[in-house]
Amino acid sequence: MLTPEQQMHILESGTEAIVPRQALLDKLATGRPLRIKLGVDPTAPDLHLGHAVPLRKLRQFQDLGHTVVLIIGDFTALIGDPSGRSATRPPLTVEQIDENAQTYIAQAFRILDPVKTELRRNSDWLGPLGFAELLRLTSRFTVARILERDDFAKRYEEQRPISLHEFLYPVAQAYDSVVVEADVELGGTDQLFNLLAGRELMEKSGLEPQVCLTLPLLEGTDGVQKMSKSYGNAVGLTDAPDEMFGKLMSIPDALTAKYYRLATLLTVDELEAVEAEISTGSVHPGVQKRRLARLVVEVYHGPQAAIDAEAAFDRVFKRHEAPVDVPEIEVEAADPVHLPALLRELGLAPSNGEGRRLIDGGGVRIDGNPVAPGVYDLSWAAVSGHVVQAGKRHFARPVPRT
RNA sequence: GGGGGUGUGCCCGAGUGGCUAAAGGGGACGGGCUGUAAACCCGUUGGCUACGCCUACCCAGGUUCGAAUCCUGGCGCCCCCA
Numbered sequence: 419m420l421t422p423e424q425q426m427h428i429l430e431s432g433t434e435a436i437v438p439r440q441a442l443l444d445k446l447a448t449g450r451p452l453r454i455k456l457g458v459d460p461t462a463p464d465l466h467l468g469h470a471v472p473l474r475k476l477r478q479f480q481d482l483g484h485t486v487v488l489i490i491g492d493f494t495a496l497i498g499d500p501s502g503r504s505a506t507r508p509p510l511t512v513e514q515i516d517e518n519a520q521t522y523i524a525q526a527f528r529i530l531d532p533v534k535t536e537l538r539r540n541s542d543w544l545g546p547l548g549f550a551e552l553l554r555l556t557s558r559f560t561v562a563r564i565l566e567r568d569d570f571a572k573r574y575e576e577q578r579p580i581s582l583h584e585f586l587y588p589v590a591q592a593y594d595s596v597v598v599e600a601d602v603e604l605g606g607t608d609q610l611f612n613l614l615a616g617r618e619l620m621e622k623s624g625l626e627p628q629v630c631l632t633l634p635l636l637e638g639t640d641g642v643q644k645m646s647k648s649y650g651n652a653v654g655l656t657d658a659p660d661e662m663f664g665k666l667m668s669i670p671d672a673l674t675a676k677y678y679r680l681a682t683l684l685t686v687d688e689l690e691a692v693e694a695e696i697s698t699g700s701v702h703p704g705v706q707k708r709r710l711a712r713l714v715v716e717v718y719h720g721p722q723a724a725i726d727a728e729a730a731f732d733r734v735f736k737r738h739e740a741p742v743d744v745p746e747i748e749v750e751a752a753d754p755v756h757l758p759a760l761l762r763e764l765g766l767a768p769s770n771g772e773g774r775r776l777i778d779g780g781g782v783r784i785d786g787n788p789v790a791p792g793v794y795d796l797s798w799a800a801v802s803g804h805v806v807q808a809g810k811r812h813f814a815r816p817v818p819r820t
Numbered sequence: 821g822g823g824g825g826u827g828u829g830c831c832c833g834a835g836u837g838g839c840u841a842a843a844g845g846g847g848a849c850g851g852g853c854u855g856u857a858a859a860c861c862c863g864u865u866g867g868c869u870a871c872g873c874c875u876a877c878c879c880a881g882g883u884u885c886g887a888a889u890c891c892u893g894g895c896g897c898c899c900c901c902a
Contacts, residue, residue, distance in 0.1 A: 703855075780863090
């Protein structure tokens with residue numbers, strides 16, 4: 419059993435803030451297994467590396483003997499997270515939420531230890547909550563207090579709409595903490611307000627308040643915005659190894675250290691070694707990033723897949739060869755073949771027009787040979803069974819439909 | 821309940837009757853250079869087998885030879901007053 423200070427050293431790594439820090443030390447000192455809460459809303463079916471950041475932290479708690487309470491926000495998902503931008507999210511049906519929850523759970527247990535995890539759904543207690551009870555809960559918060567929340571304040575300032583029900587989101591999340599009697603709750607930095615609301619409500623409910631632990635938001639592969647599927651900059655946990663490797667290689671250099679810290683399973687000591695290499699420049703950034711990509715692929719697909727993914731990467735991007743397994747796609751045989759339409763059928767272009775643009779931009783190759791701009795018709799023999807390439811990384815092999 | 825404002829392409833944002841498939845920027849995509857990084861340079865950015873045709877400026881009607889631009893009704897959003 420590690421001392422509270424030793425545990426703290428591990429738990430603190432890669433965190434943004436622990437509020438209050440001393441309270442966590444005190445809780446650790448009791449020696450009992452702590453209850454660590456994480457709430458996730460199953461609003462999208464796929465998890466990405468950004469979601470994995472708190473999951474990894476949970477795993478660290480588990481490895482130190484603590485209990486994880488993973489709350490599936492099947493009820494709060496109906497409210498919708500009031501995270502600022504484009505509010506027009508199509509309301510999810512109960513079925514969609516259920517389905518999302520299933521994949522969510524499956525993916526989460528790639529990281530978590532099931533034995534030390536308590537899985538709860540907040541519809542269990544939020545669903546039966548009556549209006550009277552809701553009034554009692556909401557009376558514990560003031561409008562001014564809720565408006566302090568960053569994104570509410572910002573939206574209010576920018577004269578963008580805030581629906582009344584969105585105010586209830588932090589209330590619901592806080593109530594979750596009361597129900598599960600959390601010792602610690604995790605969240606991204608943007609969650610600090612909600613976490614603190616839980617702390618307050620617990621205290622007012624006569625419970626020992628939870629400690630709030632926030633983790634940095636992981637930027638997506640564009641290096642600017644936080645990782646999100648809707649920004650198109652996400653690395654999915656279920657992405658194929660090659661895909662995952664490629665995406666990781668494309669992150670900006672400046673993010674390499676952060677990714678090491680938040681997306682790999684290296685120990686605190688190993689991380690410090692890597693960070694030293696990066697800051698002194700003793701190892702080439704490209705090499706660092708390769709290792710990062712390998713490590714991450716390894717977490718989700720195993721060591722062999724990581725080695726294969728790197729080999730495939732070299733083949734396509736270093737030696738500019740086609741990948742080993744170019745997908746064969748059946749198309750209607752025609753002679754001549756209208757190339758823009760073919761690109762669309764092969765899934766290499768969303769429309770014929772886009773296909774045309776790709777050709778004119780010099781981005782289309784057949785067996786590695788560029789197609790000249792303005793050439794839209796080719797003989798069937800020239801394409802059938804050959805490797806058609808759009809851009810640097812999209813390949814397909816047309817074969818006649820049988 | 822009353823008053824005012826606003827709604828343009830993926831996003832922001834010009835445009836007040838024909839020269840507008842719609843300026844400019846961002847993003848995205850493609851090419852070059854590279855380490856599939858960044859920076860930089862160039863090109864493309866509604867659909868269509870395409871010197872043409874079709875669809876487009878919140879929606880539905882209308883005026884006009886002609887509308888993103890004018891009129892009527894509706895819808896969304898914002899602000900002020902209550």
